[in-house]
Amino acid sequence: MSKSMISSPVIKRLPRYYRFLGELEKQGVIRISSRELSEKMGLTASQIRQDLNCFGGFGQQGYGYNVQELHEAIGKIIGIASDTRTVIIGAGNLGSAIAMHIDFKKAGFSLIGIFDSDPEKTGQIIAGIPVAQMNLIESFCNENKPECAVLCIPKESAEEIVDKLIRLGIKAFWNYSHYDINVDGREGILVQNVHLSDSLMTLSYGLHNFKKEK
Amino acid sequence: MSKSMISSPVIKRLPRYYRFLGELEKQGVIRISSRELSEKMGLTASQIRQDLNCFGGFGQQGYGYNVQELHEAIGKIIGIASDTRTVIIGAGNLGSAIAMHIDFKKAGFSLIGIFDSDPEKTGQIIAGIPVAQMNLIESFCNENKPECAVLCIPKESAEEIVDKLIRLGIKAFWNYSHYDINVDGREGILVQNVHLSDSLMTLSYGLHNFKKEK
Numbered sequence: 001m002s003k004s005m006i007s008s009p010v011i012k013r014l015p016r017y018y019r020f021l022g023e024l025e026k027q028g029v030i031r032i033s034s035r036e037l038s039e040k041m042g043l044t045a046s047q048i049r050q051d052l053n054c055f056g057g058f059g060q061q062g063y064g065y066n067v068q069e070l071h072e073a074i075g076k077i078i079g080i081a082s083d084t085r086t087v088i089i090g091a092g093n094l095g096s097a098i099a100m101h102i103d104f105k106k107a108g109f110s111l112i113g114i115f116d117s118d119p120e121k122t123g124q125i126i127a128g129i130p131v132a133q134m135n136l137i138e139s140f141c142n143e144n145k146p147e148c149a150v151l152c153i154p155k156e157s158a159e160e161i162v163d164k165l166i167r168l169g170i171k172a173f174w175n176y177s178h179y180d181i182n183v184d185g186r187e188g189i190l191v192q193n194v195h196l197s198d199s200l201m202t203l204s205y206g207l208h209n210f211k212k213e214k
Numbered sequence: 215m216s217k218s219m220i221s222s223p224v225i226k227r228l229p230r231y232y233r234f235l236g237e238l239e240k241q242g243v244i245r246i247s248s249r250e251l252s253e254k255m256g257l258t259a260s261q262i263r264q265d266l267n268c269f270g271g272f273g274q275q276g277y278g279y280n281v282q283e284l285h286e287a288i289g290k291i292i293g294i295a296s297d298t299r300t301v302i303i304g305a306g307n308l309g310s311a312i313a314m315h316i317d318f319k320k321a322g323f324s325l326i327g328i329f330d331s332d333p334e335k336t337g338q339i340i341a342g343i344p345v346a347q348m349n350l351i352e353s354f355c356n357e358n359k360p361e362c363a364v365l366c367i368p369k370e371s372a373e374e375i376v377d378k379l380i381r382l383g384i385k386a387f388w389n390y391s392h393y394d395i396n397v398d399g400r401e402g403i404l405v406q407n408v409h410l411s412d413s414l415m416t417l418s419y420g421l422h423n424f425k426k427e428k
Contacts, residue, residue: 015415078415079422097311098410107411108418147421172417190420192413196312197321199406201229201292203386204322206404207361208293 006054013051014078015107016041021071033064083110084172085144089161090152091116091124091131094176098150099127109148113140141168148172155179220268227265228292229321230255235285247278297324298386299358303375304366305330305338305345308390312364313341323362327354355382362386369393 020041024032038045052058052070055077059065075081086109088095095114104111114126117134124131132140140146149170151158158179165173172190175181181191234255238246252259266272269291272284289295300323302309309328318325328340331348338345346354354360363384365372372393379387386404389395395405 011419012412012416014419015409015412018415019409019412077419077423079418080415082418082422084418084421093307093311094315097307101308102411102414104414107414108422109414148417172421174414174417188424190417190424192417194410194413195229195233196408197316198226198229198233199408200316200318200321200323200388201232201294202226203362203388203404203406204293204296204298205225205228205291207298207386208296208322209291210402210404 010051010054018074024067025071029067031064032067079108082108084148085112085146086148087113087146088150089115091121095152096126150174151177153177224265224268232288238281239285243281245278293322296322298362299326299360300362301327301360302364303329305335309366310340364388365391367391
């Protein structure tokens with residue numbers, strides 16, 4: 001199947017496969033059937049077979065999947081080894097938490113800079129990286145050519161900064177700013193808008209609608 | 215349609231509808247057709263009509279949806295006004311970022327306590343709430359009866375803490391700990407496991423597979 005034909009839900013499931021297979025590998029599991037994997041992941045076995053067939057198929061009928069091979073293969077498909085140079089924009093609580101909490105390397109990225117417009121934050125060391133003044137972003141990008149930006153800035157300043165970063169060569173945005181970046185007419189720009197509250201609201205729905213009556 | 219019959223993808227889309235409709239309301243939009251809404255949200259118009267029909271339907275053929283009414287109705291379905299009492303476990307960077315960055319009230323929750331086992335964190339004020347020692351969680355829960363816990367602790371300590379919190383009456387977990395809480399056999403316990411890196415890997419996939427050749 002041509003890669004551009006693979007549907008977005010399948011692509012979104014790839015990191016989950018990668019995570020679960022990594023766990024299984026750590027636990028020393030050698031082979032796993034699509035049925036066993038489906039039980040662990042809460043998908044159907046036929047869904048898993050369909051998903052993996054999009055990328056060429058990795059199992060032999062009746063033999064299941066080799067965990068290590070499949071984990072590696074999905075890692076390659078995701079681009080885990082690509083070390084995409086990445087900057088964080090905004091060194092507040094959220095930017096700091098992301099710098100320290102996220103294993104960029106393990107997801108295919110390499111964090112090379114953190115920027116903030118607040119002079120009081122400049123020079124602070126976060127995850128081993130000194131926070132730089134936002135007005136240095138231009139020269140930094142020209143020199144280091146980052147391709148990905150993590151936006152941890154307020155909604156109000158996001159639009160202007162996105163335009164600037166695209167001019168400076170940023171191709172991918174991991175966006176926590178609550179400003180939905182519109183990619184229409186911006187060919188080759190990739191965006192993942194992160195809305196943390198969405199999953200919190202899903203929890204609220206569950207509490208509100210499924211709570212057991214006493 | 216019985217609420218227990220509504221599929222999980224539909225439920226997961228509700229917060230997005232709520233968000234988009236809130237934006238439209240702010241912009242002063244009075245009515246919107248399913249076609250216009252679908253363009254904004256990147257869904258098909260028939261998908262939107264199907265989704266909203268699960269909850270009784272809100273539009274009149276040919277008239278579209280009243281934005282304010284639909285926003286309010288979806289807010290009620292989500293349980294936006296329920297103010298579910300919530301504690302954050304773990305006051306590191308991530309716990310602090312979540313306490314300060316998330317509008318709990320707007321998602322149907324009310325943040326009433328933050329706990330950490332590190333004595334150096336105790337007494338720090340985060341989002342207006344003093345961080346309490348983890349060994350006070352039992353008396354706090356008995357007194358204040360929180361129903362939701364946000365887990366911002368390392369994977370290693372999560373399993374034990376989850377068991378304890380369930381005994382203390384926690385019904386819903388918003389889980390950032392990288393430990394996948396298993397709800398099998400734990401009736402009435404709701405979990406949203408948050409894996410921030412998944413959307414980062416999706417970005418890596420895009421960069422790796424769709425990057426324009428120069």
